[in-house]
Amino acid sequence: MQIRNIAIIAHVDHGKTTLTDALMKQTGMVEEGFSMDVNALEKERGITIYAKNASLFYKDTKINIVDTPGHADFGSEVERVLRSIDSVLLIVDAQEGPMPQTKFVLKKSLELGLKPILVINKIDKPAAKPDETHEKVLELFMDLGANDEQLNFKTIYANGKAGIAKLKMEDESKDLTPLLDLILSEVPAAPSDISAPLRFQPFNLGYDNFLGRLGIGRVWFGTMKVGDNVFIKKPTGETRSGKITKLFTFRGMERKETSEAQAGDIVMIAGLPDIYIGETVCTSPDVEPLSAISVDEPTISLNFLVNDSPFAGRDGKFVTNRQLKERLERELEVNIGLKIDFSLNEYYKVYGRGELHIAILLENMRREGYELQVSQPQVIIKEIDNQKMEPFEEALIDVPEDLSGMVIQKLGKRGGKMMNMGQHHGEVRITFEIPTRGLLGFRNEFIIDTRGEGILASHFIGFRPYAGEIKKRSVGSMISMETGKALGFSLYNLQDRGKLYIGPTTEVYEGMVIGDVSKGNDMSVNPIKGKKLTNMRASGSDENIILTPPSPITLETGLEIMQNDEYLEVTPNNIRLRKKYLTENDRIRATRQSANQ
Numbered sequence: 001m002q003i004r005n006i007a008i009i010a011h012v013d014h015g016k017t018t019l020t021d022a023l024m025k026q027t028g029m030v031e032e033g034f035s036m037d038v039n040a041l042e043k044e045r046g047i048t049i050y051a052k053n054a055s056l057f058y059k060d061t062k063i064n065i066v067d068t069p070g071h072a073d074f075g076s077e078v079e080r081v082l083r084s085i086d087s088v089l090l091i092v093d094a095q096e097g098p099m100p101q102t103k104f105v106l107k108k109s110l111e112l113g114l115k116p117i118l119v120i121n122k123i124d125k126p127a128a129k130p131d132e133t134h135e136k137v138l139e140l141f142m143d144l145g146a147n148d149e150q151l152n153f154k155t156i157y158a159n160g161k162a163g164i165a166k167l168k169m170e171d172e173s174k175d176l177t178p179l180l181d182l183i184l185s186e187v188p189a190a191p192s193d194i195s196a197p198l199r200f201q202p203f204n205l206g207y208d209n210f211l212g213r214l215g216i217g218r219v220w221f222g223t224m225k226v227g228d229n230v231f232i233k234k235p236t237g238e239t240r241s242g243k244i245t246k247l248f249t250f251r252g253m254e255r256k257e258t259s260e261a262q263a264g265d266i267v268m269i270a271g272l273p274d275i276y277i278g279e280t281v282c283t284s285p286d287v288e289p290l291s292a293i294s295v296d297e298p299t300i301s302l303n304f305l306v307n308d309s310p311f312a313g314r315d316g317k318f319v320t321n322r323q324l325k326e327r328l329e330r331e332l333e334v335n336i337g338l339k340i341d342f343s344l345n346e347y348y349k350v351y352g353r354g355e356l357h358i359a360i361l362l363e364n365m366r367r368e369g370y371e372l373q374v375s376q377p378q379v380i381i382k383e384i385d386n387q388k389m390e391p392f393e394e395a396l397i398d399v400p401e402d403l404s405g406m407v408i409q410k411l412g413k414r415g416g417k418m419m420n421m422g423q424h425h426g427e428v429r430i431t432f433e434i435p436t437r438g439l440l441g442f443r444n445e446f447i448i449d450t451r452g453e454g455i456l457a458s459h460f461i462g463f464r465p466y467a468g469e470i471k472k473r474s475v476g477s478m479i480s481m482e483t484g485k486a487l488g489f490s491l492y493n494l495q496d497r498g499k500l501y502i503g504p505t506t507e508v509y510e511g512m513v514i515g516d517v518s519k520g521n522d523m524s525v526n527p528i529k530g531k532k533l534t535n536m537r538a539s540g541s542d543e544n545i546i547l548t549p550p551s552p553i554t555l556e557t558g559l560e561i562m563q564n565d566e567y568l569e570v571t572p573n574n575i576r577l578r579k580k581y582l583t584e585n586d587r588i589r590a591t592r593q594s595a596n597q
Helices: 017-028 039-046 072-082 099-112 130-143 179-185 321-333 357-368 401-413 443-449 489-496 555-561 583-597
Strands: 002-010 052-058 061-067 085-094 116-120 153-159 163-164 199-208 212-221 223-225 229-233 238-244 248-251 254-257 258-262 265-271 281-284 300-305 340-342 349-352 370-376 383-386 387-400 416-425 427-437 456-463 476-480 512-517 523-525 566-570 575-579
Touching: 002 017, 002 072, 002 099, 017 052, 017 061, 017 085, 017 179, 052 265, 061 179, 072 099, 072 199, 085 099, 085 179, 099 163, 116 130, 153 179, 163 179, 199 265, 199 321, 199 489, 223 401, 238 370, 248 258, 300 321, 300 357, 321 340, 321 349, 349 357, 357 370, 357 555, 357 566, 387 401, 401 416, 401 427, 401 443, 401 489, 427 456, 443 555, 476 575, 555 566, 555 575
Parallel strands: 002 061, 002 085, 085 116, 116 153, 476 523
Antiparallel strands: 052 061, 153 163, 199 212, 199 281, 212 265, 223 258, 229 238, 229 281, 248 254, 248 265, 300 349, 300 370, 340 349, 370 566, 383 387, 387 427, 387 456, 416 427, 476 512, 512 575, 566 575
């Protein structure tokens, strides 16, 4: 049986997973109502977070499909996958056209010599512009230096939701058969040289409570069998030995245990507890290792530490330093974009790809019952050739015309440089190059400024010379000076000072941040003060109070708005913002000490 290996790549929300689900359903691999986004967080957020393997069978051919994440924070997942497949389906929204992550993943696939198949998806949208989108993608191919063969890419039009695809817009279609036929005709069959010595390279990792670490990758040459004694070679040439204890292939989304796998297939192996991305597994010590797979460097860092707030230990199962360390060590087994420094005992320094990358880890931990607190995310500054360098991102922004001025002004203040601007249908599309520092904490502000109508997408473009000081936050923190339950009467008097994060009856403690202050300076307040009651009554003094609904802190907004002298307290049931020093006297003393240093 022939094998075709493809990856599905696209910008976030352009319909990769929906199209993959439709392909799986049509070929009878899964039941109705199935989704590739099996993780609870993926279902809630509507985005793919983890690269996933699946396979389907069509016309005596096995098609291995890897569904990749579309968000820039998980871009390192995409790069690794591209090294192990033979072609990509590049999915582009017929209305939005190519977006930053489209450019990023396309560039990587072109550099690897792959010839993509363009799928113009969501052709049912009222504002869909398939022809214009095709032209923009062609321009993008040229800008990224595609060769003549790559420029001669095939295009197909699809509506993943309805499960239809057609080679021309005017064609009639009732299913995805045209797309499946195009994959068979355009994607080269995976080479199946089974006479050569075994060479297998993992591009992803998995974890099983019984089997330990699992390696997911492609068998490039030879045959792999359960019980094989193997050598694991690093790209540097170092060699160690191991034994294959279990072997799985994919059918649909299920993994099926098998006794052997042949060249060309994508499989999962168990038995090598220290297997890592890009290493070569072979049966002969003389075989040359396959070329290395590089993983993108992290761009932000923050400290994870034990929760020591007055409310610590109330709703968490795992609250100690040892439990926190064990959980982070387990995360390193599968989360390739993450790096952690365990050298200090009082906190662990975690390096990640972006705010969303860290927020997903924190969300998973709190759902598992962990309690912890984290410091403000800081951008990683590097010293390259005696020059201070920092990460930069390309930000692509779509906003209504009348709001563009405000966005340009704010990004200008944050060190952004406008590279391009174009108008279409009352919308303005602006491209900025901006330090990652400038984008940290901007998304929430952007949503409010554009009344939810703006689209902001960005991707990492490399390290560049340090852009100098960036002044971002113009609001201060409203800090509780008492411990108890917040009262509506007190919050009513405070809501004019700024935006509140809590509502009445919320439990607060001294040093907890309960809102922001419009004037820009921190302010200590008493949110538990009630109304003084007397026997005297006066007309008009007992009118109803009307409270503005609070803006509760989520993980993402907390990471964005927190200041340098604050911690984000994360527990299974609560997310709170607090000052590092809880009492006002301690804060004043700490400020004086830092000023004297």
